[in-house]
Amino acid sequence: MKNQMLTLVLALVLIPFCWAAHTQDTPVAIRGATILTGAGDVIEAGTLVFVGGKIVALGADVSPPDGADVIEAEGLYATPGFIDAYSHVGLGFSSIWHRESLMAASRRIADFLDNPGDSNWLRSGVTTTYVSPGGQNLVGGLGVIVKLTGSIVRDTAAVSASFGETALNAFEAPTTRQGMIAILRQTLIRAQEDALEGEDGRTFAQVLTGELPFRVLANTPDDILTALRLAEEFDLNLVLDSAAGGHEVAEAIAKANVPVVVGPTIIGIGSGGPYETFALTPSNAASLHRSGVRIALSTAGFGAGRSVVMEAVLAKAHGLSEAAALGAVTSDAAAILGIGDRLGTLAAGMDADIVLWEGHPISTWGETKRVIVDGETVFER
């Protein structure tokens, strides 16, 4: 009853807002689905109502409002649109990294995006992704969060850095891991003393306040510990990316309360490496989660190929619970990306990014039947 009241209040508040923002004003009700909210709740035979791109109500007792378009979804699962917490979609090999200098902290990836929409990923149920610069630069720039329809959710979402083999191989100097970290530490100290000029000064200032998450791609236990050390030294809002070998230092990651965007397990390394990512095993996600680390999953993909849905199925096969695997591509991913107030959970007030599935979404044979982004059906099988 309390929920229904809340729903009603929210609906009354939100509907006028939606009228202003969207031309679409007819409510749509998805009726009879098993609703997996992404935040751990399961609503059997539930109904979800959205208007103008926002969810206004959901529950077992909710009825479609008068005049609503009804989508019958009995026997189907409804989930939030899935989130790939680290990808390169919309980037090309030429734009993914900055060849001129090791450090490119203020390089806005949003400025290099070329059609970040991807219909194959949408069809697979993925609707949102963090687009990261590549791991070749020690500090590669400001990543952007986009929907796979091409719209931008947050154009400067985090600063992405990279420790280890990939960055070391890309530049002639420095020649060592410790050499790279010394450069970064010196830069952070200069930022602390307001000695960094221009855009980099502003970027690192936001890193030091924690306003911008500092994401570090690290694929050995030692590189992970180095990132934790720096985070403590400078009180950074650290997020670890990829984290091959993370299971060996899971306790330390958990203790530091640092979330991990677990890197893709389904990989190919072509001829050039990095070979260190081979330590990224399918049970890494389960190991980290078991140790109490908040995790998201990712593909590091450019689109088209396997989507993060498959990473979730694989993680489940190798020990991650179904609920945790779902969370790692919905609510936990959104929380780690800092967009949990808008995306990643089916709840009133959230974006109407919804996927209907035949078969459980975290399974080999689960299949998308309809994908909705901002209240619009973008794919129907």
Next chain:
Amino acid sequence: MRERDFFRLLVGSLLAVAACAPPEGGDGGVLAIVNAHLYPVTGAPIESGTLLVRDGKIVEIGADVSVPSGARRLDVGGRSVIPGLVESHSHMGFKQLNNPSTGRNNNELSKPINAEVRAIDGLNSNDAAFSIALAAGVTTMNITTGSRSPNSGQAVVVKLRGGTVEQMFLAEGGMKFAMRADREFANFPESVDAVKELLASELRAARAYLEARGAAEASGSSPPPRDLKHEAFGKLLSHEWVVGVHTGDASGMRHAIALKKEFDLDLYIHHARNTNELVDELIEAGVPISFGPILPYVGREDPQLMGPVHLAERGGVVAFHQDHPDAHQYFLRHSASLFVRKGMSEQDALAALTLNPAKLFHLDDRIGSLEPGKDADFVILSGPPLDWESLVEQVFIDGEEVFNRSTGENAFGQRVPEGW
């Protein structure tokens, strides 16, 4: 210890005890896999059956097989048993997991034609990736040289039974062609048309060489000096060897089909990426394909999936491969479900992992299915074979256990890296 881990350990221990129980008289040389969901590939699955193994060979399979007294019994509790997977295209042992600098071993780049170069002479059996391959259920592998030259050399088919390359050797893998122009190197053909013409000219030269040798033998005159390159191409002309052609596009595949027709080659195409529009031509020419690498490059919704689906429907021979390390070996089995989602039958998808790659090398009389007389190479999985949720629990080659998930032990004497 979590409940599930405990259960696994318990089951593992029981299986180990069952497998190691000493024979109590009778036929102790027989291994009986009982209470198994058997997938013979050449026939319909048997929901609850028995597989009998003696001297490394399958001797009987069926729902009503009597187990000889004294046989070692391995009760697998309804788990799935499938033939060992056959990877038709790998660079394992060249580009080594434990040694990245070995990537250069893969391609002989000093000249475009390298027919005399044998993969077996450069292969390192100590690559840690072999252990992961066993954890993936792969028992046989065609290991080939690279694709940067039109002809990089001779491939070798090995079984993952551990030991040295000699001990792993199963058969010659034939030859490798690549319909690919690489302008980076001097004296390499600059277009795919020129690559095809170069290969055709080598085949003609080999034919002339064989004719000259034959004529000299017949007349008693002194033959032309032995030439390893001509001899290797000659084995393609005589059908002693197969040739795998690397190509991913329509023009490359049509060149391969043309070579097959002109020289009556025993030829298959690997990669075969965009076969959707070539289904008729491939079926008409009787050219088998090995599609891959698949994961991570091909997703659930990729239109490329339909080519192999249609080829299999039409009775074509379709194999899958991962091209390790270009794509990770572990996901060969996982790749098959993508095609089933698009309409391929489970039986055809399973054949594409086992019997069909064996056919590419004419080894389908020995491996690739569970039939009496065939090598006892098989995999025990925790559930349905194409489900990602199922894990490979035990692997056998020639009747010997070569991988056991619960103990982490495998035939290469390396522990499988934790987490696989």
